[in-house]
Amino acid sequence: MRVLAISGSLRSGSNSTALLRALREEAPEGVEIVLWNGLKAIPPYDEDDDGLDAPASVTALRELVRGVDAVFIATPEYNSSVPGALKNALDWASRPLATNVFRNKPVAVISSSAGAFGGVWAAAELRKVLGAMGARVTDVELSVGHASAVVSDDVRESLRAGLDVLLAEVAPAFAAAV
Amino acid sequence: MSTITQSQTQTQTEVPAGTWKADTVHSSVAFEVPYAVATFGGSVDDFDATLADGTLAGSARIESIQLKEENLRAHLLSPEFFDAERHPVVRFSGELARDGDAAKIDGEITIKGITQPAVLEGTIVGPAVDHFGATRVGLKLQTTIDRTRFGMNWNMPLPNGEPALSNDVTLKAELTLVAEEA
Numbered sequence: 031m032r033v034l035a036i037s038g039s040l041r042s043g044s045n046s047t048a049l050l051r052a053l054r055e056e057a058p059e060g061v062e063i064v065l066w067n068g069l070k071a072i073p074p075y076d077e078d079d080d081g082l083d084a085p086a087s088v089t090a091l092r093e094l095v096r097g098v099d100a101v102f103i104a105t106p107e108y109n110s111s112v113p114g115a116l117k118n119a120l121d122w123a124s125r126p127l128a129t130n131v132f133r134n135k136p137v138a139v140i141s142s143s144a145g146a147f148g149g150v151w152a153a154a155e156l157r158k159v160l161g162a163m164g165a166r167v168t169d170v171e172l173s174v175g176h177a178s179a180v181v182s183d184d185v186r187e188s189l190r191a192g193l194d195v196l197l198a199e200v201a202p203a204f205a206a207a208v
Numbered sequence: 209m210s211t212i213t214q215s216q217t218q219t220q221t222e223v224p225a226g227t228w229k230a231d232t233v234h235s236s237v238a239f240e241v242p243y244a245v246a247t248f249g250g251s252v253d254d255f256d257a258t259l260a261d262g263t264l265a266g267s268a269r270i271e272s273i274q275l276k277e278e279n280l281r282a283h284l285l286s287p288e289f290f291d292a293e294r295h296p297v298v299r300f301s302g303e304l305a306r307d308g309d310a311a312k313i314d315g316e317i318t319i320k321g322i323t324q325p326a327v328l329e330g331t332i333v334g335p336a337v338d339h340f341g342a343t344r345v346g347l348k349l350q351t352t353i354d355r356t357r358f359g360m361n362w363n364m365p366l367p368n369g370e371p372a373l374s375n376d377v378t379l380k381a382e383l384t385l386v387a388e389e390a
Contacts, residue, residue: 128282134293161362164286 031200033057033193034098035065038105038116038152045142045177046104049189052181053102056190061197064098066091075121088122092131095123099200100136101165102193107143107152112159124163133164136199138192140172148173170195219308223262224335224345228385230257230266231344235383237268241355242374244366250275250284252298259345259385264313265301266381288362295320304347306332311347317379319358326351328381335387343387350380 035050047065054063071087079085084092095101105116124130139156141149150173157167170192174185181189238251254272258265270292275281285292302315311332316323333346355361355377363371 128278133282133286161286161288162283164282164288166287166291 031060031100031197032062032064032098033196034094034101035063036101036103036116036119037066037069038103038113038156040070040115043179044106045144045174045179046106048179048181049104049140049142049174049177049185050102052186053104053189053193056186057193061193063102064094066094069115069119072115072119072122075118077125080122080125084122091119091123095131095135098135100138100196101132102138102196103140103156103160105139105141105149105152105156107141107147107149110151112152112156116156117159120159120163127163130163132160135165136168136196137165138168138170138196140170140174140189140192142174142177144177146175148175148177166199168195168199221306221308223304223306224259224385224387225261227261227388228259228345229388230255231384231386232256236381237266238380239377240380241377244372248373257381257383257385259304259347262304263301264304264315264347265299266383267297267299270296270298289360291320291359300326300328302326302328304332309333311349313349317351317353319353320360322358324353324357326353328379345385345387347381347383347385349383350378352376352378 035053037044037047037050039046050063050065054065057063068087068091072091073079073085073087105112108114123132137160139153139160141153141156143149153171153173160167172188172192232255235257236251237255238249240247240249251274252268252270252272253274255268256266270285270290273281273284275284284290299318300315302313305312305314309331311330313328315326315328317326328349328351330347330349335343335345338344354375356375363373366372
């Protein structure tokens, strides 16, 4: 089973990316976490550039999402919402809307922030966006406040629990077995 | 024709006996829901219905939902609404009761894998023999359900704070049922 992990942050010391690295370490046998690092290469969305000649970076993202069983997104919170780069990538991935690669795809959303609230508003908005795209948004809720690049054992446990929920959405029998 | 005349002159309470199958060309299954300032509606093309010894059972394939805009159709098929990938069929089953031209069916409807009681009310015409010699019964039924009881909770606030989409959805069925030959 393959799970695409998308970090909404670009910086090298990103707490969101650290959470996904920890997720990869916590993944059970038989589950491959594919950490995507192509966010920065996605150009600003322009419908004129879409279609058969879509940018290679966009085509690669679409193919990646199409080929995995589920997607796990960790987002920071910028101005009480989803970072522009992440939203822009999802806007590309969501076209054409009726048949986009996220449609019916099981998705988990988690968030983090340096403050106390852990990016809950960004996570809520991201779930709304993914729902509108037709994704199968799971009930995974993990918002890590006072986040740092060091992921605590408690958070690792929550990540593993979140992954279990996501895997159960993909294949209940598989989740019960791991 | 003589049977229709009879139903107009005396109260008929017996439900049609035997087995009757929907002539889907002359039947329709549709929904209506208040949306913003108007009513939004759609229909499903692929459905079936059978009345057998007073029990009406029907099902509709959600993939066949007809809407004017493909993205809106995709939204209705998505997990936020019907989740057609996991729950492709809507089902209804219930017992028909007749009081003259009035029809009432106490039954259960299953949407998105969730079964709830539902009462369909409307009218019944016939049995009557058509111009090809087949015997037909007409049922015109509707009920209103709360979509949130079937796991369809999507909404969007209007500028005045009110939700854009009503929770109450009216389901309508106009069925022409044809008697199966014994």
